[in-house]
Ligand SMILES: [Zn+2]
Ligand SMILES: [Zn+2]
């Protein structure tokens with residue numbers, strides 16, 4: 001008897017750091033009731049796959065928006081047989097699990113990133129206008145911070161943040177003046193004032209950021 005191993009690539013987006021995590025899952029990894037786990041390098045999330053008693057494939061996928069796992073059961077022919085198969089969050093319609101060939105999955109993840117960026121920009125603006133009706137303190141809520149972290153990470157991954165040292169490792173800091181993106185290496189920063197909605201809007205929809213040395217302002 002010849003055993004042929006079915007394999008497929010899988011991906012999900014880590015709710016903690018926003019990374020698209022890709023892995024390869026095969027029938028051998030699921031044999032004998034074993035649980036296959038695909039983990040994000042940040043260590044904060046994983047998706048799991050196992051075979052049910054009636055030989056279906058059960059998936060547990062972290063959802064970026066609901067902050068909880070969603071569960072799906074698929075037939076093996078669907079799981080292993082498609083060039084691209086997407087599973088969405090039923091509450092938001094956002095695709096959260098990508099199954100198929102590596103090439104198709106990477107393309108779908110890129111598309112998903114663009115969708116998320118638009119959703120987060122809209123959500124960020126809505127959260128900011130809500131925050132604005134609260135007069136004091138002007139500090140942003142965690143929802144806005146999460147959105148900003150995602151956007152900064154997105155810009156950083158695509159090499160669209162620059163600073164005087166050009167080799168930045170960027171972080172987000174919150175102060176009374178607002179939210180700033182700061183280079184851990186040279187200290188340059190970009191300040192996003194929390195009390196200005198137009199500045200917030202500009203920040204949320206920007207395509208690139210140039211950080212400046214805070215002691216050396218050019219008007
Ligand atoms: Zn992660
Ligand atoms: Zn969800």
Ligand SMILES: [Zn+2]
Pocket residue numbers: 163164165166167168169183184185186187188
């Ligand atoms: Zn720098």
